[in-house]
Amino acid sequence: MTGFFHETAFYGTDDDFLAHAVPFLEDGLRAGEPSVVACTEYNTALLRGALGRSTVLYRPGADQYSRPCDAIATYRDLFREHTDDGARQMRVVGDVPHPGTGASWDWWARYEAAVNQAYAEFPVWGLCPYDTRTTPAEVLADVVRTHPNIAAAPGTHEVNPGYREGLAGSPQLPDELEEKPPLVDLVAPTASAVREAVGAAISGLELSEDAAHDAVYAASEVVTNGLTHGVAPVRFRLWAHGSRVVVAVSDRGPGPTDPLAGLVPTTETRSAGLGLWILHRTCDYVSMGRDADGFTVRVSVGGQT
Structure with a gap:
């Protein structure tokens, strides 16, 4: 074999x-x-x-x-x-x-x-x-x-005649926190602006120091990935409640086609592949998907509401 x-x-x-x-x-x-x-x-x-x-x-x-x-x-x-x-x-x-x-x-x-x-x-x-x-x-x-x-x-x-190479076909599902308006909503922000906005938005939450660090890092990394590899405009949104933070970054591009993206480390790029892998290793949940409006990465950090 x-x-x-x-x-x-x-x-x-x-x-x-x-x-x-x-x-x-x-x-x-x-x-x-x-x-x-x-x-x-x-x-x-x-x-x-x-x-x-x-x-x-x-x-x-x-x-x-x-x-x-x-x-x-x-x-x-x-x-x-x-x-x-x-x-x-x-x-x-x-x-x-x-x-x-x-x-x-x-x-x-x-x-x-x-x-x-x-x-x-x-x-x-x-x-x-x-x-x-x-x-x-x-x-x-x-x-x-x-x-x-x-x-x-x-x-x-x-x-299996139903097998298809590439990603699975089910649609990405929004997080339940997204039922409310986001606490932060930015278009084409810099990574530094996102870090500052996230730090301010989560300062009063019941997050551990590690979880707060993960939320700021995740937001910065996903925005950097969208600005570097996506198609403008890049939109950043954040929702938070209690001890949980959800960020979503969308752009007009198709997103990665490789199923391995984020699930294994890579050195093919200096940031995108390795950064997505770090997110998958540190955050509680990472979702990536496409819809009619483009490509979105969702990241959840912290405990359940």
């Missing part, structure tokens, strides 16, 4: 989940392949019960990582460790968070698209099963779009 084989499967009962996952893992074990379970606690318990005393490796599921970039970094280290030890193929069954499990979907949708490149150097067969009882329809549509392969029924492994 060469490279990353990215496959999805849909199931509607626990038995269906096991029918997909158990033979997949057992076939890997019989072939001497490191076989990994990285699922929710519930699905991990199902697999432990079905597999008994097997040598399957159990690792935290993606739901244990607050950020997709952290999951990518951890899994790349895991894959590199085993391939450096001589593994010619690995198998992984892993769940991905989504609104049905209480997670925001935008950056996990980008994760599913990004791993086609992020794991491409490793001989890994990854199976991403989704529970149709809890997964929203728009998430299922993105799953089809981001997986080159699909197990339409247990034991089958087919090329």
Whole structure:
């Protein structure tokens, strides 16, 4: 096997989940392949019960990582460790968070698209099963779009005709704080003007020192990115309440087309790629999307309202 084989499967009962996952893992074990379970606690318990005393490796599921970039970094280290030890193929069954499990979907949708490149150097067969009882329809549509392969029924492994290279297709969703007028609304501001405005706007909030620093840095970085790589006019807005801050920066450009943008570090540019990655590592949520008016980056910092 060469490279990353990215496959999805849909199931509607626990038995269906096991029918997909158990033979997949057992076939890997019989072939001497490191076989990994990285699922929710519930699905991990199902697999432990079905597999008994097997040598399957159990690792935290993606739901244990607050950020997709952290999951990518951890899994790349895991894959590199085993391939450096001589593994010619690995198998992984892993769940991905989504609104049905209480997670925001935008950056996990980008994760599913990004791993086609992020794991491409490793001989890994990854199976991403989704529970149709809890997964929203728009998430299922993105799953089809981001997986080159699909197990339409247990034991089958087919090329997915619905796969499309690039970003997932679901629309970006505004934050609930955006239901009110922004506290700051600037057009074509300098980064220094944004830092000053943000500092003044959040001075009375219940933010920790680290969160306040992250909010100012995020605002400055996203505006700089828009001014450098976007299409004028660049608009900056900020909403805040209690211990949470949301900033949105929009421009008239198309935005990045690379699913990896922000999810892995890059040195291809001096600011944009690395800056977006730092935002993804430090902020509580980063959303990027296009609509009829252009491209918007939304960043959330701090606790929930």
